[in-house]
Amino acid sequence: MVFQIILLLCSIYAIFVQAADLAINSSCEERCGTVSIPYPFGIGAGCYLDHWFEVVCNNNDSWAPKPVLKKLDLEVLNISLKNYSQSSRRTVIVNYPTFSICNNGSNSTENMKLENSPFIFSVYDNVFVAMGCDNFATMTSSDGSVTGCASFCDTGKVMNNTRCSGINCCQTTIASNLDAFNTTIKTINSKEPSIEGCKYAFLVEEKWFQAAYPFSNMSTYARVALEWGIPNTSLTIPLPMANWANNGRNRNPEYDCYDSFIPASNPNSSRVSCYCESGFEGNAYLLGGCKDIDECERSNPCSDHNTAGTNGSHCENTYGSYNCSTSGPTKSYGKATMIGLISGGLGLLVILVGGWWSYKLIKKRRMIKQKNIFKRLLKQHLSSHEANVENTKLFNFKDLDKATDHFNVNRILGQGGQGTVYKGMLVDGRIVAVKKCRVIDEGELKEFINEVVILSQINHRNVVKLIGCCLETEVTLLVYEYIPNGTLFQYVNGQIEEFPLTWNMRLRIATEVAGALFYLHSAASSPIYHRDIKSTNILLDEKYRAKVADFGTSRSITVDQTHLTTLVHGTFGYLDPEYFQSSQFTEKSDVYSFGVVLAELLTGEKAISSTRMQESKSLATYFIQSMEENNLFDILDSQVLKEGKKEEIIAVANLAKMCLYLNGKKRPTMKEVAKELEMVQMPQKAHNLQQNYEELEYDRAEMYEPSDAESKSTMSTSSGNVQPLLPYQSA
Structure with missing residues (x-):
């Protein structure tokens, strides 16, 4: 025990020495004109981390000096560092x-x-x-x-x-x-x-x-x-972050570091960011850069403290926090630490115990703050929706950190705008998918709350199941059931050639997805619009059954609502043109997106493809044109041609065509779609299919003519699989 104390004392001393040695050179300029230049950025040799962070102060302008990122030759208007209590990003x-x-x-x-x-x-x-x-x-x-x-x-x-x-x-x-x-x-x-x-x-x-x-x-x-962010390599990151990189997670109560993003062009290299913890402020990229905040000096946080009374309650600052009392000063672990370092011996042991207690207290306060925000926002959502969030398990961060091997890059299953998904194994042996969200402020937390509330309303075998979440860190974690066989997109477009989808499998998957959407629209406790149906959001389990996923943009509505008026969000190639023009999303908008998925299953083509002619880059347009020109069997996938019966193929093709009507009122409901797909799979009724699905008239001009040129026209994409976009053309 004594030997361990001596080693710890030596480590503390070494940290203080390193902090003193790494203090920013006093000759470094801290500002250029009106812009502050914090480390790792800097002006002049020895003042910045590497060449990417070098700033040149251009004094040629007589009005005011201008800072410029030398490597990129871009004028800098502001550089921000983020502390725990701030919502802005770096x-x-x-x-x-x-x-x-x-x-x-x-x-x-x-x-x-x-x-x-x-x-x-x-x-x-x-x-x-x-x-x-x-x-x-x-x-x-x-x-x-x-x-x-x-x-x-x-x-x-x-x-x-x-x-x-x-x-x-x-x-x-x-x-x-x-x-x-x-x-x-x-x-x-x-x-x-x-x-x-x-x-x-x-x-x-x-x-x-x-x-x-x-x-x-x-x-x-x-x-x-x-x-x-700082590239996660020991050659370039500052010493505080090097300790974090070598151990998988920083253990210092003053600051924390995490993988903030992974560049699209280099998925094997993450970028690391650091911030000062709650109760501290300053620059987390410098040793000793995070300083204790004296809450008592800045304000009177104890004036409305529930246990300490009202105005007049005593506030005493502690390291990273504060104490409230009605009977005078309480023991300050920060001061005790300094006394212990000087006196040594038995005093050091008291300091170590006090420091450990303070760290636990700070961590507990941060977790309580995060949970309180979560509960408040969750309560607001529950006031207008029925949900069973009590069954959503709260996981311990240590368990999820261990399950994912400290969020090892080799465990990454996929990544998107909301975060990165890792494969993990819980202590009970269950394999799960852990979604590590980006650092979020209160506004972005609403998207996370929305997904929890939506999935808590759903109980369907063809919808991915939310198992639980973790609220102990600033980075929110969602835990889903693990779906092992990838996405429908990978199979339809030949990315997994060793296992081609048979015609019967395609029919079954289409029926399962249609059934899940019918459930969302009509059978859930409140109608739910998915708003991003596409083949990359349809997962396949160990038996190649469909699982609809990604409910981050989904919305639950009241029974008497017919549409949602929102900013247009979706994926090119799947986006309902009527929704694009009016900003009004209806259940028929999900039907249109499902029609594109049916076309993908029939043709093996991508929703948007640069290999097709300009006017046919959109699969919806290409599919409808081919049917009108009686060329349907020229564009079908070879597996479909080989195994599918002609009357079944025509039936599904006509169903896809009806789903792709530009006029949403002419499209079938998901209940009708699911019923027709079930009929296609019934052998005893196969001889009636040709009569059930007669060719329908389709106004080809509608595929290009915007219904209202003055309507809102905003679009966004959320899939890396999408290729160049087909613009609207005049008829």
Whole structure:
């Protein structure tokens, strides 16, 4: 015991020595003009972590010096560090170039690439904006995901637009973990008379854009937020983070570190971020950089303390926290620590016990704070929805950390905008999927709450099951049942060639998904719209049964509601055109998305493909055109042609066609779809199928003609599997 105490004392002494040696050189400039430059950024040799973080203070401007990221040649407007109590992310706000053309036609540009850098374009802070008449602008990321929107002209009268909502301006979200993209601008109505004026497409910080719009004139630069983190390698990360990287998790009560994001272009290299814990503030990237906050000096936190009384209660600061009492000062472990280090011996033992107790207290306070936020938001959601969240298990972080081998990169099953999913094994031997969400503030926690509430209402064999969650850390964790055989997308598009889907399996999977959607729309305690049905969100279990997943954007409605009016969200190729035009999502919008999945099962084609002709990049368009031209059997998957009966194929094709009607009222309900698919699988009724599914008239012009040019036209993509986008064309 004595030997262990001596070793610990030596370690404490070594830390203090290192902290003193690593203090920032007093000769380093801490500001450039009005912008603060915190470490790991810096001005001058020895003041920054590596060349990516080097800042040059440009004094050529007579008005004010301008800081510039030397490696990227971008002007810096602000650099933020994040502490536990703050909701903002670690961002660098920069002036980023806009893209424009001032003639009719199309043009593209390759934007600045951030591959292998510590930066990505922030999915939470930025939006993609298109401005100008009849402007269709898209951005394509390095992994093929596409985001875009269309801004239409108002040729009737001059409008005083105060919102970017589709007339002369539109905006949409961007792909997650984005570090490189190309921008394309196209004229929508090429057959119309030439419309003068320039067209613009650019990334911009959303809060600034909302406050500044409409502009008196466009600039060649816009404010853009870059998230930043330190590459997780022992050669580049600061010493506080090196300790975290070597041990899997930091154990220091003053600060914490975590994997903040994984760049899209380099999925094998994460970026690490650190922050000062609750009760501390400062720079977590420096040893000793997180300083204790004296809560008692700043305010009177004990004035409304439940146990200590009201005004006049005594407040005493402790290391990382404070104590309230009515009988004078309480024992301060912070002061005791200093006394113990000086006196040594028995006093050191008291300090170690006190330090351990303080750390546990801080960790407990943080967990209680997180749980209180969770419970408050959950209560708000439950006031209008029926849910059984009491059956949702609360997991211990240590158990999930152990189950995933400290969230080892080799355990990653997939990743998206909300976080990364890891494979894990619980202590009872169960295999689970653990979703590690990005660091979230209270606003983003609502999305997490929404998924918990939605899944707690669902009890269906073809919907992925939520087992529980963990609320002990700032990074929220969701635990799902593990679905071992990947996504439907991987099988339909030939990514898993050793196990081709038979025709009977395709029919069964389609029927199971239709049954699950019928349950969501009609049989759940409250109707639920999934809002992102696609083949990548359909998982296959050990028996290749379908499991519908990803309810992050789903919504529950009251029985008397017919639609939701929301910002348009979805995946290109699956997005209901009627929803795109009106921003009103109905149960028939899920039906349209399911129709695209049926077309995928029949053809083996992707929902959006660059290998097809321009006018047929959309599978929905390609499928309908082929049926109208009597070429259905020319586009079918070879496995379908080999095993499927002609009358069954025609029946399913006609059903997919009905689901893809642009007029939502003409589409069948999911109940009707599920019933018809069940009939296809009934051998005794097979001879009647041809009569049950007669060819229906389909107005081909509807596939291209927008129903309301003045409607809101915002779109977003959430899948890395999506390829270049098919724009709307005039009929």
